[in-house]
Amino acid sequence: MRKALRIVGLLVGLVVLAGAGFAVFVSARGIPSYTSPKPAVAAIEATPTRIELGEKLTLAACGDCHLNRETNKYSGHLLQDLTPDFGKVYSANITQDRAHGIGAWTDQELVGLLRTGIGRDGRYRVIMPSFALMSDEDVASIVAFLRSGSPQVQADATPSHSQEPSFLLKALTNTVMKPTPLPAAPVLAPAPTEAVAYGRYLVVGRYKCYECHSKDFKSNNPLEPEKSDGYLGGGNRLLNMQGQTVVSRNITGDADTGIGDWSEAQFGQALRFGTTPHGPLNYPMPKYSRLDDAEIHALFAYLQSVPKLKNVTPEDGAVAAK
Numbered sequence: 538m539r540k541a542l543r544i545v546g547l548l549v550g551l552v553v554l555a556g557a558g559f560a561v562f563v564s565a566r567g568i569p570s571y572t573s574p575k576p577a578v579a580a581i582e583a584t585p586t587r588i589e590l591g592e593k594l595t596l597a598a599c600g601d602c603h604l605n606r607e608t609n610k611y612s613g614h615l616l617q618d619l620t621p622d623f624g625k626v627y628s629a630n631i632t633q634d635r636a637h638g639i640g641a642w643t644d645q646e647l648v649g650l651l652r653t654g655i656g657r658d659g660r661y662r663v664i665m666p667s668f669a670l671m672s673d674e675d676v677a678s679i680v681a682f683l684r685s686g687s688p689q690v691q692a693d694a695t696p697s698h699s700q701e702p703s704f705l706l707k708a709l710t711n712t713v714m715k716p717t718p719l720p721a722a723p724v725l726a727p728a729p730t731e732a733v734a735y736g737r738y739l740v741v742g743r744y745k746c747y748e749c750h751s752k753d754f755k756s757n758n759p760l761e762p763e764k765s766d767g768y769l770g771g772g773n774r775l776l777n778m779q780g781q782t783v784v785s786r787n788i789t790g791d792a793d794t795g796i797g798d799w800s801e802a803q804f805g806q807a808l809r810f811g812t813t814p815h816g817p818l819n820y821p822m823p824k825y826s827r828l829d830d831a832e833i834h835a836l837f838a839y840l841q842s843v844p845k846l847k848n849v850t851p852e853d854g855a856v857a858a859k
């Protein structure tokens with residue numbers, strides 16, 4: 538008995554020691570750095586078509602995090618809707634300022650960051666999402682827009698704020714949260730006329746609806762999104778600007794708890810104007826005011842085609858537990 542107790546004591550001691558060692562390691566190491574990625578991209582040609590598409594995509598995919606709504610410039614700010622468990626994280630200045638923005642970054646460095654989440658200095662930009670499945674053409678369009686003459690991206694001398702990650706965020710980046718690898722082959726988007734395939738691309742690659750609309754950010758699968766827990770069934774607990782919980786909704790084709798009973802016209806209204814049969818849609822659901830008809834049609838066709846999940850979300854009467 539004594540001996541058994543001593544062994545248990547020894548084991549507990551070892552676990553505590555290992556835990557303490559890990560804590561010291563994580564605190565000292567902080568957010569890890571990696572070798573900066575070198576994707577095989579030449580300088581990106583800024584055609585008018587790319588700049589126009591890039592403006593729309595940047596607003597939809599980067600705007601909520603990087604756009605300063607007062608100055609209407611992409612100069613960055615505190616992410617107020619990030620869970621306080623992660624500490625304080627600030628998006629960066631991505632205007633053309635050479636010292637404080639991305640004026641000194643090459644196209645290759647920008648594409649490398651967008652694909653993997655790793656910056657030109659090797660530092661992992663952890664809360665910045667990686668756009669692993671976005672098409673090469675969409676990525677090029679975003680870069681073309683960031684380099685354009687638009688007033689939103691002209692040099693702004695606001696310095697990017699340094700990060701104040703919590704111990705939890707540091708621990709996660711030293712264990713499970715990792716950069717995504719560079720794509721091994723060219724990434725092409727299906728033609729808009731192939732509605733279901735194009736709709737999938739919009740959901741997983743271009744707008745990444747699945748990230749918010751599956752069960753939890755922590756169980757999302759960035760390279761094989763369909764393997765994310767509760768794919769598109771809603772229930773992810775997000776925060777609004779006041780720090781209150783807003784639960785994402787089930788957007789599979791289930792007629793009772795999803796959007797199986799919606800018409801395509803209702804769906805288009807919800808995405809472009811934020812109005813639904815259940816009332817207005819609140820932040821952080823983005824307003825996709827510039828989606829074109831082919832995108833609405835494809836998104837709707839694809840969402841009706843994915844496996845239907847039964848998952849009651851607040852608009853169906855579920856109460857958001859604290």
Ligand code: HEC
Pocket residue numbers: 595598599600601602603616626627628629630631637638639647650656661662663664665666668679697700
């Ligand atoms: C969920 C919020 C979020 C979204 C969406 C987002 N970013 Fe970021 N981004 C961040 C944060 C936070 C950082 C700073 C991270 C750090 O310093 O660790 C960042 C950093 C960057 C940087 C690095 C700048 C520097 O000086 O280090 C670039 C470039 C960038 N983002 C571009 C974009 C583009 C382009 C998009 C859209 C395609 C985008 N981001 C979407 C949050 C976001």
Ligand code: HEC
Pocket residue numbers: 739740744745746747749750775783784785786787788795796804807808813815817818819820821822823825836852
């Ligand atoms: C940043 C997170 C986020 C992203 C990205 C996002 N959504 Fe949402 N969405 C939400 C939240 C949160 C709600 C619920 C808002 C509320 O409660 O007012 C919502 C609501 C909806 C609804 C209303 C469903 C209902 O039953 O009332 C639809 C439809 C929808 N989103 C579709 C989409 C599509 C399609 C995309 C991609 C093009 C998308 N969302 C991207 C967070 C997001």
